[in-house]
Amino acid sequence: MSCTIEIENLHLKLSSKVILKNINLKAEHGDFITILGPNGSGKTSILKTLMGFYKIDKGKIKICDETYENNNTLNLRKKISYLPQNYEIDKFFPILTKDIIELSINENCLKNKRAMEIINEFNLMDLLKKPFGLLSGGEKQKTMLAMILLRDPVILLLDEPNLNLDMLAYKNFLKLVEKIYMEKKLTILFVTHLLTHISDLSKKVLILKAGKIIFSGKKEEIFKKENYIEFIYD
Ligand SMILES: Nc1ncnc2c1ncn2[C@@H]1O[C@H](COP(=O)(O)OP(=O)(O)O)[C@@H](O)[C@H]1O
Ligand SMILES: [Mg+2]
Structure with missing residues (x-):
C-alpha cells in the first residue's frame, strides 16, 4: 500500500x-525523513x-487517505507503528519477551510464520522466555521493533531510538532499521537530538x-552552514 504523510500549518498547545x-512536513511513500532538534524542541x-x-489547535494532518483536522481525538492509527522514546517496564513486571511480541499477533502463539521470521532475523530466540524488564537496552529495543513491525505498518515513527543503547548496540539497531526500510519500502520519520545520528538514507x-x-533540506547542507552547531543547539 502506498501512503504519504502531509502536515500542513500545524499548531499545538x-x-x-x-x-x-506552523509545522509543515511532507513525506512521500518510502521517504526516510529525520527530525533533528535539541531537547524540548517538540x-x-x-x-x-x-x-x-x-x-491539534490549528492545521491539518493527512495520513494515507485520511485527513485529521483540529477536532482530533485519540486514535491509534493502524497504518503507523510508533517506537516511543520511553517504554520502561518495571524490572519485575511479570511479562516475558514472547508476551510482548505476541501483543501484535492475533493467534496466541509464536508459530505465526512472520513472527518466527522476525524473531530469527532479530536474533530474539534466546530471549523469548526471559522477563522483558531484565533485557538490556539493545535487546528491549529490538523486541519492541519486532513487535511493532509485526503489525505490518506502512509508516514507522522512531523516537530517539539511540537512548539507552551503547554505540555498538545502536549501530546494530540502525542497521536493522535500514535493512527493513530497504526491503519493505516503509515511510520512516526518525527523530534524534544528535547531529551524528542522521542516517545516510535520510x-x-x-x-x-x-x-x-x-531548516529543511539535505544533511550535507547543514554542515555547510556557518556555526551549524550553534544554529541547531543554541
Ligand atoms: N503533555 C504536555 N503538557 C505540557 N507541556 C508538554 C507536554 N508534553 C511536552 N511538553 C513540553 O513541550 C515541549 C516539547 O516537548 P517534546 O515534544 O517532548 O520535545 P523533544 O521530544 O524535542 O525533547 C517541552 O517544553 C515539553 O516540556
Ligand atoms: Mg523527545
Whole structure:
C-alpha cells in the first residue's frame, strides 16, 4: 500500500503552552525523513500528534487517505507503528519477551510464520522466555521493533531510538532499521537530538527549534552552514 504523510500549518498547545508552531512536513511513500532538534524542541510532540494522542489547535494532518483536522481525538492509527522514546517496564513486571511480541499477533502463539521470521532475523530466540524488564537496552529495543513491525505498518515513527543503547548496540539497531526500510519500502520519520545520528538514507532533514522548523533540506547542507552547531543547539 502506498501512503504519504502531509502536515500542513500545524499548531499545538498543551496545558495552554504553545508547543508546535506552523509545522509543515511532507513525506512521500518510502521517504526516510529525520527530525533533528535539541531537547524540548517538540520532536516527540510531532510524533505523538501524528499518532493522534493530541488534539491539534490549528492545521491539518493527512495520513494515507485520511485527513485529521483540529477536532482530533485519540486514535491509534493502524497504518503507523510508533517506537516511543520511553517504554520502561518495571524490572519485575511479570511479562516475558514472547508476551510482548505476541501483543501484535492475533493467534496466541509464536508459530505465526512472520513472527518466527522476525524473531530469527532479530536474533530474539534466546530471549523469548526471559522477563522483558531484565533485557538490556539493545535487546528491549529490538523486541519492541519486532513487535511493532509485526503489525505490518506502512509508516514507522522512531523516537530517539539511540537512548539507552551503547554505540555498538545502536549501530546494530540502525542497521536493522535500514535493512527493513530497504526491503519493505516503509515511510520512516526518525527523530534524534544528535547531529551524528542522521542516517545516510535520510532524504531530508528537518531541524526543529522551540517548536518551529528552522531548516529543511539535505544533511550535507547543514554542515555547510556557518556555526551549524550553534544554529541547531543554541
Ligand atoms: N503533555 C504536555 N503538557 C505540557 N507541556 C508538554 C507536554 N508534553 C511536552 N511538553 C513540553 O513541550 C515541549 C516539547 O516537548 P517534546 O515534544 O517532548 O520535545 P523533544 O521530544 O524535542 O525533547 C517541552 O517544553 C515539553 O516540556
Ligand atoms: Mg523527545
